[in-house]
Amino acid sequence: MSEISQEIAQRMATLLSGSIKGVGFYPSGHPAILNPLQEIVTIVETALRAHPEVRLGVVDGVLFVEKQLFFAPSTSIEELATRLQEKEITGIILSPGINVSGLARFVTLLGKNQLKAEQINTEISSQGITGLSIITAMDEDQEEIQQEEACLRTRHEALETVEQIFREVELGRIPGSDRISTVVREMASLAVKDSAALLALSMIKDYDNYTFNHSVNVGVISMTIASHMDLGREEIETVGMAGFLHDVGKVRIEKSILNKPGKLTTIEYEEMKKHTESGIEIIVKMKGINPKVAQAVLGHHIGYNRKGYPEWAREMPFTSMSEIVAAADCYDAITTVRVYQKSYNPREAIAHLQTIAGSYLNGDIVDKFKEMMGPYPVGTVVRLDNNEIAIVYRPNLQVSEAPKVKIVMDAAGKRLAIPLRRKLVDEKGNTYARIVAVVDPLVKNIDIAGCLNMSSAR
Ligand SMILES: [Fe+2]
Ligand SMILES: [Fe+2]
Numbered sequence: 001m002s003e004i005s006q007e008i009a010q011r012m013a014t015l016l017s018g019s020i021k022g023v024g025f026y027p028s029g030h031p032a033i034l035n036p037l038q039e040i041v042t043i044v045e046t047a048l049r050a051h052p053e054v055r056l057g058v059v060d061g062v063l064f065v066e067k068q069l070f071f072a073p074s075t076s077i078e079e080l081a082t083r084l085q086e087k088e089i090t091g092i093i094l095s096p097g098i099n100v101s102g103l104a105r106f107v108t109l110l111g112k113n114q115l116k117a118e119q120i121n122t123e124i125s126s127q128g129i130t131g132l133s134i135i136t137a138m139d140e141d142q143e144e145i146q147q148e149e150a151c152l153r154t155r156h157e158a159l160e161t162v163e164q165i166f167r168e169v170e171l172g173r174i175p176g177s178d179r180i181s182t183v184v185r186e187m188a189s190l191a192v193k194d195s196a197a198l199l200a201l202s203m204i205k206d207y208d209n210y211t212f213n214h215s216v217n218v219g220v221i222s223m224t225i226a227s228h229m230d231l232g233r234e235e236i237e238t239v240g241m242a243g244f245l246h247d248v249g250k251v252r253i254e255k256s257i258l259n260k261p262g263k264l265t266t267i268e269y270e271e272m273k274k275h276t277e278s279g280i281e282i283i284v285k286m287k288g289i290n291p292k293v294a295q296a297v298l299g300h301h302i303g304y305n306r307k308g309y310p311e312w313a314r315e316m317p318f319t320s321m322s323e324i325v326a327a328a329d330c331y332d333a334i335t336t337v338r339v340y341q342k343s344y345n346p347r348e349a350i351a352h353l354q355t356i357a358g359s360y361l362n363g364d365i366v367d368k369f370k371e372m373m374g375p376y377p378v379g380t381v382v383r384l385d386n387n388e389i390a391i392v393y394r395p396n397l398q399v400s401e402a403p404k405v406k407i408v409m410d411a412a413g414k415r416l417a418i419p420l421r422r423k424l425v426d427e428k429g430n431t432y433a434r435i436v437a438v439v440d441p442l443v444k445n446i447d448i449a450g451c452l453n454m455s456s457a458r
Pocket of ligand 2 (some may be wrong): 214218246247329
């Protein structure tokens with residue numbers, strides 16, 4: 001089943017808001033409260049056939065139901081957002097076991113003015129309400145840390161799997177696809193659930209294991225772009241797999257050409273260009289890989305303007321799958337330092353992608369990529385007006401100029417042992433600090449990947 005639509009999300013939020021209001025007017029058990037709740041339960045039960053849980057809540061002051069965000073809410077949705085914020089509830093998780101009577105008791109708790117998240121949480125367990133839990137503002141950091149750890153584990157598994165595939169191809173074997181398919185599925189779930197946490201992982205660069213690391217990054221970035229473009233699950237998994245395998249054909253390129261520090265000669269370049277064709281030769285032999293993956297791999301250097309390679313494939317009908325992988329490929333390549341290349345910071349990299357949008361890259365995809373990254377992309381090192389140095393780790397959906405950051409140096413320039421998570425502007429509009437400049441991480445000797453994944457690095 002596809003994701004919850006905007007219409008269904010709106011209906012759910014409106015019904016919930018109405019029921020909470022109704023608590024003040026009707027006795028418990030009144031149809032005016034129970035009927036809307038029954039409708040919510042039916043919606044949730046339908047959604048639970050395809051999803052392990054259904055979440056709604058408030059992020060940066062904006063109400064969401066699963067992936068649907070209400071930037072211009074109706075009065076009743078705005079009331080729901082306000083009510084949840086007053087209660088210091090950032091999310092409600094609905095899961096199997098949800099029923100009308102439990103939901104009615106929960107709504108009664110939400111309707112009581114004096115109760116805050118902590119007491120509501122206690123009541124949920126003491127009243128034995130099932131299929132429902134809440135996330136409080138205090139849990140938010142913890143929740144983020146757990147997500148980051150899940151992403152890091154999956155990325156590690158992806159790296160090992162990709163390396164294994166490349167090694168097997170090198171030995172002349174045909175690799176299996178079970179392990180990599182599992183990784184792709186897990187990562188696609190993370191891309192849908194928390195693309196910012198996943199995207200942060202693409203800041204991990206490994207110069208010694210460039211090919212494997214680059215392949216994983218291209219998969220990760222491709223999946224987050226696809227998720228941001230609201231593509232379906234199959235497409236997200238296809239671009240992920242294509243990203244992981246896009247350069248597998250390089251296994252067949254001579255190492256002296258592959259690792260040459262500097263410009264390739266014309267003959268060497270012709271040799272290098274063969275990696276797309278070699279790639280699909282390998283991929284089509286791997287059982288269980290969607291044919292769309294091979295097509296995306298074949299087209300990842302063809303270019304939006306069809307001036308790339310392989311020349312014979314220029315007239316072929318490629319889909320946006322190749323174009324997403326191409327954008328992710330460029331982004332990761334230029335943000336990685338190599339012997340012959342200075343790296344761009346994330347902001348510069350996006351600006352560079354814009355210079356080739358409409359020619360080598362699909363402009364719409366670059367626009368979506370830019371929108372997803374915001375004015376301060378994840379991994380950007382910034383100086384705040386209180387003189388602290390911080391790394392952007394999550395965008396702010398409502399105030400793009402004020403992303404979430406991890407403070408890595410205090411105002412006196414002292415490095416913090418554990419980075420501090422801060423919202424530059426919180427839900428109530430309180431400002432912690434403003435960004436005054438983008439800083440070169442090399443000048444400050446900051447290990448961005450290490451800081452972004454500090455929770456697991458300890
Ligand atoms: Fe390539
Ligand atoms: Fe590549």
